[in-house]
Each structure stands twice: as structure tokens, then as C-alpha cells.
Amino acid sequence: MHNNKQMTFSAPFSGALLKRAQIPDPVFAEGAMGDGLAIDPLDDVLHAPFAGVVINVARTRHAVNLRADNGSEWLLHVGIDTVGLNGDGFEALVTDGQRIEQGQPLLRFDLDKVACKSRSLISPLILLNGDQFALSPVRGPGAANVGEPLLVVTSLAQNTQNTSDSGVQASQARGRIRVAHSGGLHARPAAMVRQTARQFASQVELHFAGVSASTDSVTGLMGLGVAEQDEVEVVCLGHDSDIALQALLKALSTPSADDTSHAPLAAIPPRAHPNTEQGVMHGVIASPGLISGPLFRLDTIELDEDTGDHRPEEQHQILSHALVEVRADISASVDSGHHEQSAIFATHLAMLEDPALLDAAYDAIDQGRSATHAWSQAVLAQCTMLEKLDNPLLAERANDLRDLRQRVLLNLLGDARDVEIPPGAIIVAHELTPSDLLMLERCGIGGICMANGGATSHVAILARGKGLPCLVAMGPELFNVAQNHETVLDADNGRLELKPDDARLREIQTLRTQRFERRQLQQQQAHPPALTRDSVVIDVAANVVSRADAENAQLNGADGVGLLRTEFLFVDRSTAPTEEEQLSAYQSVLDAMPEKSVIIRTIDIGGDKQLDYLPLPAEANPVLGLRGIRLGQARPELLDHQLRALLRVRPLARCRILLPMITEVSELLAVRARIDELAQETGLTERPELGVMIEVPSAALLADQLAEHADFLSIGTNDLSQYTLAMDRDHAGLAARVDALHPALLRLIAMTCSAADAKSRWVGVCGALASDPLATAALIGLGVRELSVSPPHVAEIKAQVRDLDTRQCQALAQHLLTLTSAQAVREACRTFQTQVLPRAVIA
Known part of the structure; x- marks a missing residue:
């Protein structure tokens, strides 16, 4: 029963009544969702504890949101972690917006199935807008029967007349924002928006060009046709509409990490050629490589005509x-x-x-x-x-x-595609799917040719990751080619050779054998130090994010860790990691690299990389905003926790601290002073080496001043490229032009190395350029003495170093500084490799 001020909340099912703190889930137990109680149910039907309206039924039917006639809003959640059942064992007996009476059945569930497949049957009953109501228990814990009064819910408002209507009006929030995701609201951003909206009780819609879509529907969001920088309106309806709106605006205006999944295309420029060469078809390069094998066409499933009249x-x-x-x-x-x-x-x-x-x-x-x-x-x-x-x-x-x-x-x-695929076959298809590719990989195929598709597709991303040569957008004439005869897929150059002669096939086999043997030999020599032919030591370290990465780097022969990105500890969680958590993570990486140095970069969060528990103001140009060391200055407690953890690793002599986004000397001096203060607090006499990232032009221009106070300099070519060239490296249309071998970048690198050498400091490169064998000679010639690469590239880069002479590299570098474009630099580097390096290296 209820009146305008008070309502009685009755037991929605029979069972053991528990206090909120007894719920075996901290989100509920600690009141993050709101106040309330819980029941460990004995029956299989959830009943309405009061009269009101159904706000919404969870799609997985494990929970329901209700609004009582006095305006209180409730979450009735059957069991713990039952969302993972995806609705299996649950049946909804009401629908969104439906009027309900007290005692009316809301959900039915299979008690045994849910008990076996979920963490607990204990069911939280949570008041969501607790700031407007007070709860008074009618009775204490113990056995309760369905319909028995449990709570009195009293409105705190002065005037509760028409509470329900006014609540709806007050709970609506609207805002407009430009969508920042590369390519607009395609699959991944749409899924991310859906995930963000699901964190709130409010119902959320996006409005664009006179059409609206619920955030519950990924295809509905994609169907709006929202492109990058289109403006959309976000409408939130619910008690938490204001915070939901802010979260959605942030999600839409912040490019996701997945937008960078297209970045590899900058290093693998798609090429398409007219199919005019006799016996050769051309396509867009989705994944490079060289293979010969028989063509095999894979057809999609086609259904016979439906007879209809099914039950x-x-x-x-x-x-x-x-x-x-x-x-x-x-x-x-x-x-x-x-x-x-x-x-x-x-x-x-x-x-x-x-x-x-x-x-x-x-x-x-x-x-x-x-x-x-x-x-x-x-x-x-x-x-x-x-x-x-x-x-x-x-x-x-x-x-x-x-x-x-x-x-x-x-x-x-009931019929997995039952086909006999020849080992090493080159698959021909209209357009493969990701699951197709995984199935084909298990069959041992050699490569892929698709009539349709694009170089940014999910299949292209997977093919590159698995090293499968792949061409796309080859056109319908691909299906006019006969099957089961030997062809050559030269995905390095975008070619499918339809009629290779025996000599060409032997050449392909020889080249592939040489490449394989070269990789095997490089791996065998991966662990000894890399010395140039004139005995200059070049450290080849690894970029890592975890202990597992560090262990892989150790196996691959890395000379240490050149960059440990600590952001992984701070993301995908509701609170910042504790000092003990950080210490454990950092120590585990040092332990995985015995006797070797580990460079640990302080947190580089802010701007376009946000944390849920660290709200920062929206920025028009987030890449130019509050990030890196600037965030450490704005939130010193965050940096202090990290520095304290770093000062506790052992042995401290193997730990080097690296500061991101340094733009002037005062930032470096402030952190060094803070390290001294924290060390003195604990009686620590030893200090770790302290270095700075050179990733903005001002840092390179001030390299002489920075080198006077830093122990080492590390060049981040990814950010330095975009800041120097004024091109967003995540911009799909510009990614191929953000080339770290641009002469302007090389001049900044040369300036940095020269300034560091004058102060007897060493310089490393931890950006993607360090992993590019074409750039190795140039970087050594400019004065770089450490290359930090992805673990799989360690052996290849070490082998490259051993075939170089620093004097020849210096001559190359001086020549490159006179060139006018990145394309000219790359061509000069290729010429150098052809003329100077052993043929085995460049084959």
C-alpha cells in the first residue's frame, strides 16, 4: 500500500531476508548502486513489491527496473552475475512501460539452472533514487514470505503531488555533441556507446537527421548513418540522466583505442592497380606476404526456398x-x-x-x-x-x-562447412568473415584473395596479425579464374600471378626458404649483444605492458625493457590502483628481466585517454590538452602514488623512470625534486635514473637543457610525428602521411642526439620507427644508441645492427637530412640497403 508520502515495499518472493551488506558483491554490498536489501529466494517467480510502472526489463531478463506510484525507482536483480546467462533460464512476464499491481508476477526463472550457473541466488533489491526517499525496515533478517511487508519508503520531498510526472520531467537530460570516432558510428564505436549507456538506469536515445535510435541497438545506431564530426543529440530519461548524459557525451566525443586499429595501414600502404598485365590480377594489400599454392574457391551458404507453414x-x-x-x-x-x-x-x-x-x-x-x-x-x-x-x-x-x-x-x-581444403591453398571468396578466417587458418591455408572487402575490415586486421598474405577488392572477375592450379600470391606488391611457370614457382620457393632460414638464424643469435661492424654497441630493448610481455621479450633476446607503459594498470577499473598493486606489477616486470634494466614510464593518461574514476573536463583538442606529465602536475597525488611504488622496487639500480610529454626543464626539475622528497621520507639514499620523453618539438629544441638535468632521453616517434607534422596519427585519411622518416623528424632526432652527446647522455627511440628495419641505419647514423621494439622484432633488428658500420650510417644520415620528403628518405634507405648490406639481409 502507499500514499503520496509513504509506500510499503513487500517481499517479491519467499526466502531468507538479508541486509544489503550481506550481498556477495561489493557493488551492491557497499551501496554503490544505492540502499536496499536482499532475499535468497526459495520460489521461482519474482512478484511486484508495490504498484507502479515497469521502467524496463533487462534484455537478459535477469532484472527489472520499476517506478512506484510515489516516484521511488527500484532495481530488482535476480541472483549475482546472472547477466552472464544471457537470458537462459529466465522468462519475462511483463514488458517495458506496463502498469503493474502489487503481487503481480514479473519474472519467472529456472531456480535450479540459475543456482548452478550463477555465482549466487541472493537477489539485491535496490532503491536507485535514494536521495529522494528514506527507508525504514518493518522487520529484521530471517525467513520472509512473498507479499510480507519489508520496508516503509517515505518521500523526502516537500510537495509530493504528481511525483511520478514531475519525476519524469526532472529526470530528462539532453545534449548535443560531435562524434569524434574515425569513420563515425560504425560497429565498434556503436558497441562502445551501447556499453556505456548500459552502466546507467536511464533510457538513452541518439537523434540524428530526424531519426532516433535506442542505444540498446548496435545496428540501430549504425543505421543512423552518423559520420565522423556529425552532430548528434543525446536524450537520457531516468533518475541518473544527468550523469548518464555526461558519460555518453564523453564516449561519443572521445576517439576509442580501437580507432587506432587502422594505424598499421600507414606502414602497409594499400595499393590497387588496373588489371591490365597479362596473367596477373591486382588488388588492395590487406596483409603483405609471398606464397604460392592452388586456388580454392569458398562459397557462402545458400538456402533452398522456404516451404513456410512452420510451427x-x-x-x-x-x-x-x-x-x-x-x-x-x-x-x-x-x-x-x-x-x-x-x-x-x-x-x-x-x-x-x-x-x-x-x-x-x-x-x-x-x-x-x-x-x-x-x-x-x-x-x-x-x-x-x-x-x-x-x-x-x-x-x-x-x-x-x-x-x-x-x-x-x-x-x-547442423553441418559445419564440410569441404576438403588443400594445405597451402590460396582461398578465393567474395568476402570472408572473421570466423571464416579462423576456421581457414586451422586448415593451414597459404593466403587469401577477396573480390570485395577493404583494407580496414576485421578480416584484414586478423590476417595481418596472423601473417597471412591477403589481397582485397579484386573485383568479380576473380571468380572467372579456374580452381586447383598453382598460382603466386605476391601480397607485398598487390599481385596474384595466375600462370606462373616452373622457374617462377622455384624462385618463390627459394625466396620463402631464404626468409624462413634467415628468421631462424636471427633467432639463434638473438641473445648476444648487438655490435656494429666497427664494434659500437646498440641496445635492442623491448616495449612491454605486462609481465607476460616482459617474459616474451626475455625469450626473444631483448637487452632490457625500453618502455613499460603503466597505463594498463589504471584503465578498465573503477578506482586507481593502490601503491601495493603498482609495486607488485612493476616488480614482476623487473623479475622477468633478470640483470637487465627496465625503463618505466609514468602514467600517460589525459586528453584522449580518460579514466572513469578521474573525471576531467572535455577538451576541444584533447591531444593538445591535459595529458602526460601535465596531468601529474594537476593531480599530484596520482603521480606521488606511482613514484612511491617505483622507489620501492628492487634492485632500484635496474629501474629507470621515464617522464612523458615533457615540454620544458621546470617540469623535469619538479619531478626530480619530488623524488628526492619521497626518498628522504623513507630514508632511501639511492635514486633511480630519470629520463624524459622527446615527443613534442619543444622538447627536441630544448634537448641541450633537458640533457643537462636528465640521465637519458627517449624519443617517442609516434607522437613526435603528429605534433611536428600537425597531422593526427589516428586520422584515417592522414595516417599514411604521418611518416616518422619525414626529414623534419630526422632533423629533430639529430638535434636531440647531438645535444645529448654534448652532455654525455644516451638517446633511445621507443616509437614504432625503432621496429622498422628500413630505419635502423638512419637512426644509428643520427646518434641513437638504444632501439626499443616490439618483442617479435628483437632478433631481426639485432641482425640488422650487426651488418652495419656506424661511419656508413652517419654518411647516410647526413644525406637524408638534405632530402625534401619522407618518400625520398625511404627510397634512399632502400638504396643504402641494396648497396651496403649483405644480400641475405634484404632478400
Whole structure:
């Protein structure tokens, strides 16, 4: 019962009544969601504890949000971690917006199944707008029966008349923002927006060009056709609408890390050529490599005509079962530990839960279609919608939906594609999906040629990561080529040679054997130091983010850690890591690299890299804003915690601290002074070496002053490139032009090395340029004495160093400084390799 001020909250099911603090989940127990209580249920139906309205039923049907007639809003959550069941074992008995009466059944669940598959059946009952209401217990913990009064909920408002209506009006928040994601709201950003919105109770919609879409629907968001820098309106409705709005505006205006997944294309420029050369087809390079093998065409699944008149209940069950199994399979891919692969399949998982897609499929079943045809029809309709948009990136993302069509159809048909694929085959397809590629990789294929697709597709990303040569956008004439005869896929140069003679095939085999043997030999010599031919030692270290990376670097022969990025400790969590957590992480990396130095960069967060628990103001130009050492100055407690942890690692002599985004000497001196203060507090007499990142032009111009007070300098060529060239390195249209071998960059590197040498300081490079064998001679010639590379490149770069003479490298460097473009520099470096290095190195 209730009146305008008071309402009685009754037990929604029978069971043991518990205090909120007894809930086995800190988010609920510590009151982060709000105040309330919990019940360990004995029955399998959740009943309405009061009269009111259903705000929303969770898509996975494990929870329901209600608004009582007195305006209080509640989350009734069945069990702990039950969202992971994806609705399995749950049945919703009400719908969003429905009027309910006290005692009315809301959800039904399989008590045994949920108990076996979830962490706990204890069910939190949480008041979400607790700032407006007071809770008074009617009784204490113990056995409770359904319908028994548990709480009195009293409004704190002075005037509670029309509370429900005024609450709705007051809880709406609106805002406009320009979308900053490269390519607009395609699959990954749409999935990220959906994930952000799900953190709040508010219902959220995006409005664009007269059309709206719920953030619950990934395909709905993509269907808006929002491009990069388009302005959208965000509308939030709920008790937490204000904070939800701020979170959504930030999510839309902050480019995600996944936008940088296209960056490798800068190093692998796509090339397409007209198919005019006799016996040769050309395509866009998605992944480089060289292979010969038989062509094998892989066809997509086509369905026979649907006879119709199927039993909807049976087909509903068939499709639901298939979706559960495919979700489990995709979840395993997400948990595989491979970053790129996990990110791709996490997006697929979000698409598979899309209500617009599922509703279309189930509606088709209700009209008499089979599960297979209903699913295929729903997916292809969404694909057609995306492909009609004037956005090539969104049209390309329709391939992700085709992947889901394929995976679910294979499950429904009970027939995994039963084909005999010849080992080493070059696969020909209209357009492969990520799951296709993983299946083909297990079959031992040699390479891929696609008639459609693009170099930014998920398949292209995976192919590059797995080292599979791949060409895309080769056109429909690809299917006119006969199968099962030997061809050469030269993905280094964008060529498919259809009629190679025996001499060409022997040449390919010889080249591949040479490359393999060279890699094997390089790996055997990876652990000894890298000395040039005139006996100059060049340290080849590794860039890492974790102990596992460090262990891999040690196995690959790295001379130490040239860059430990500490951001990994601070992201994807609700609070900052403690000093003890940081110490443990840093010490584990030192332990993984015995007797070797480890350079640990202080946190580089801010600007375009934000933390949920560290709210910072939105910035028009985040890359030019509060980040790196500037954030440490603005939030000194964050930097202090990190410095204290670093001063506790042992042995401290092997720890070197690196400061990011230094622009002037005073920043360096302030941190050095703070280290002295913290060391004195603990009676520490030893000090770690302290270095600065050279990643902005001002640091390079002041390198002589910085070198006077720093122990070493480390050049970050990625940021130095974008700041020097005034080009965002994450901009899809400019990525190929942000080249660290630009003469302007080389001059800044030369200036830095010269200034450091005058102060007897050494200079390293930890940016991507250090991993490029084409740049090794130039960097050594400019004066760089440490190259920090990704662990797999250690052996190759060490081998390159051993074939160089520093005097020849210096002559090359002086010549490069006179050139006028990055293209000219790269051509000169290739010429140098051809004329100076042993043929085995450049083959």
C-alpha cells in the first residue's frame, strides 16, 4: 500500500531476508548502486513489491527496473552475475512501460539452472533514487514470505503531488555533441556507446537527421548513418540522466583505442592497380606476404526456398538454442587473450544481442518462416540497410553481420562447412568473415584473395596479425579464374600471378626458404649483444605492458625493457590502483628481466585517454590538452602514488623512470625534486635514473637543457610525428602521411642526439620507427644508441645492427637530412640497403 508520502515495499518472493551488506558483491554490498536489501529466494517467480510502472526489463531478463506510484525507482536483480546467462533460464512476464499491481508476477526463472550457473541466488533489491526517499525496515533478517511487508519508503520531498510526472520531467537530460570516432558510428564505436549507456538506469536515445535510435541497438545506431564530426543529440530519461548524459557525451566525443586499429595501414600502404598485365590480377594489400599454392574457391551458404507453414513455437526454440550456442562460441573467442581478435568478436557478441535484429527474426518466425530463413532474412535486411548508407566504412561493416548469419546458419543446419581444403591453398571468396578466417587458418591455408572487402575490415586486421598474405577488392572477375592450379600470391606488391611457370614457382620457393632460414638464424643469435661492424654497441630493448610481455621479450633476446607503459594498470577499473598493486606489477616486470634494466614510464593518461574514476573536463583538442606529465602536475597525488611504488622496487639500480610529454626543464626539475622528497621520507639514499620523453618539438629544441638535468632521453616517434607534422596519427585519411622518416623528424632526432652527446647522455627511440628495419641505419647514423621494439622484432633488428658500420650510417644520415620528403628518405634507405648490406639481409 502507499500514499503520496509513504509506500510499503513487500517481499517479491519467499526466502531468507538479508541486509544489503550481506550481498556477495561489493557493488551492491557497499551501496554503490544505492540502499536496499536482499532475499535468497526459495520460489521461482519474482512478484511486484508495490504498484507502479515497469521502467524496463533487462534484455537478459535477469532484472527489472520499476517506478512506484510515489516516484521511488527500484532495481530488482535476480541472483549475482546472472547477466552472464544471457537470458537462459529466465522468462519475462511483463514488458517495458506496463502498469503493474502489487503481487503481480514479473519474472519467472529456472531456480535450479540459475543456482548452478550463477555465482549466487541472493537477489539485491535496490532503491536507485535514494536521495529522494528514506527507508525504514518493518522487520529484521530471517525467513520472509512473498507479499510480507519489508520496508516503509517515505518521500523526502516537500510537495509530493504528481511525483511520478514531475519525476519524469526532472529526470530528462539532453545534449548535443560531435562524434569524434574515425569513420563515425560504425560497429565498434556503436558497441562502445551501447556499453556505456548500459552502466546507467536511464533510457538513452541518439537523434540524428530526424531519426532516433535506442542505444540498446548496435545496428540501430549504425543505421543512423552518423559520420565522423556529425552532430548528434543525446536524450537520457531516468533518475541518473544527468550523469548518464555526461558519460555518453564523453564516449561519443572521445576517439576509442580501437580507432587506432587502422594505424598499421600507414606502414602497409594499400595499393590497387588496373588489371591490365597479362596473367596477373591486382588488388588492395590487406596483409603483405609471398606464397604460392592452388586456388580454392569458398562459397557462402545458400538456402533452398522456404516451404513456410512452420510451427512458430518450435522454430522459436530452435533459433533460441542456436543463438545460445553461438554466443558461447563467440564468448570463447573474446576470452582468447588475442587483443585484436577479442575486440572484433566482442563487437559480434553485441550485434548478436541486438533487439532490432532478434525482433525481426522472431517476427518472421511468427509469420510462418523457418528459423534458418527467418534469421537469414533478418540479417540480410540489416546488411542492405547498412550498404545503402553513404558511408564506405559502415557498408564494409555489414560483413560482420554476414559473419553472424553464417555462424548461426551453420549451427541451425547442423553441418559445419564440410569441404576438403588443400594445405597451402590460396582461398578465393567474395568476402570472408572473421570466423571464416579462423576456421581457414586451422586448415593451414597459404593466403587469401577477396573480390570485395577493404583494407580496414576485421578480416584484414586478423590476417595481418596472423601473417597471412591477403589481397582485397579484386573485383568479380576473380571468380572467372579456374580452381586447383598453382598460382603466386605476391601480397607485398598487390599481385596474384595466375600462370606462373616452373622457374617462377622455384624462385618463390627459394625466396620463402631464404626468409624462413634467415628468421631462424636471427633467432639463434638473438641473445648476444648487438655490435656494429666497427664494434659500437646498440641496445635492442623491448616495449612491454605486462609481465607476460616482459617474459616474451626475455625469450626473444631483448637487452632490457625500453618502455613499460603503466597505463594498463589504471584503465578498465573503477578506482586507481593502490601503491601495493603498482609495486607488485612493476616488480614482476623487473623479475622477468633478470640483470637487465627496465625503463618505466609514468602514467600517460589525459586528453584522449580518460579514466572513469578521474573525471576531467572535455577538451576541444584533447591531444593538445591535459595529458602526460601535465596531468601529474594537476593531480599530484596520482603521480606521488606511482613514484612511491617505483622507489620501492628492487634492485632500484635496474629501474629507470621515464617522464612523458615533457615540454620544458621546470617540469623535469619538479619531478626530480619530488623524488628526492619521497626518498628522504623513507630514508632511501639511492635514486633511480630519470629520463624524459622527446615527443613534442619543444622538447627536441630544448634537448641541450633537458640533457643537462636528465640521465637519458627517449624519443617517442609516434607522437613526435603528429605534433611536428600537425597531422593526427589516428586520422584515417592522414595516417599514411604521418611518416616518422619525414626529414623534419630526422632533423629533430639529430638535434636531440647531438645535444645529448654534448652532455654525455644516451638517446633511445621507443616509437614504432625503432621496429622498422628500413630505419635502423638512419637512426644509428643520427646518434641513437638504444632501439626499443616490439618483442617479435628483437632478433631481426639485432641482425640488422650487426651488418652495419656506424661511419656508413652517419654518411647516410647526413644525406637524408638534405632530402625534401619522407618518400625520398625511404627510397634512399632502400638504396643504402641494396648497396651496403649483405644480400641475405634484404632478400
